[in-house]
Amino acid sequence: MIETIKTTLNTNENITDEVKENLLELITIFNNNFKDIDLANLNERLKTLIIKRESMFLVKLPCKYNPYTNELLINLGLFENCDAKHWLMHALLGMITAKENYYGFNNEENTLVALNEGYTEIITNNLVGDVENNFFTDEIIMTNLISKAIGEDTMYNAYFNNDSKSIVRAMIEAEGK
């Protein structure tokens, strides 16, 4: 699959060669650690992915992936001084699990936006290391605690299958225990 993705990246004229190389490196890291996750969705999105600069008033982090428009938005001021590998991996996880206008175990109504960011950061930290003064520290702590209540497998399956309902259901079932 990595070879397929490499070919796909090469066809995308919106992305520079340097960025293609960076993305491929991160995708390889992900694939080596999550061999059971299908990358077909990612492959499809890479065909038309656009990377563009966005206003600092709209993008508060170094970069952010918009699943609806399939754009990777860069806050240039923050991006130039950040751990780019970390934030690109965070965005890449959004591309891998993207569905319509959300990703991971979030949904159209943004019901689980905070937990979703926490879980995305946990995976990002495991793959490429944490950053100092991580903006999502509070979400990471809460996601870790909730995974103890509902089970790590539940969280993992929900994230890679865009299943917000199973998270909420599991939280309700575990309440009071």
Place this chain on the structure above:
Amino acid sequence: MEKIQKFIDDLNNDLENRKRGLPTNPFEKQKSFARLYPSVAAKHTEYFCLNENYYPENTRNTIDVQNIEVARMEIEEIKNANTYKQDMSMQKAA
């Protein structure tokens, strides 16, 4: 269900407020979690981050230290209550 929904909404609101640069109290959320899931509070106390050092040094203030202390006491109470409840269940079973 309502308590869970409120808990989730509070987490989302905190994130939104932090994006806007507004103050938040994450220790309140950890207390809420402990009330909803007391056995996790009892078994996995180490996962609660109740150390002022987890805040960047230049943002630590007296309010955070007070909030941490209140959260620590409440979570300890919940943990002790849950441990007592489990001990009583085991005694009855015996």
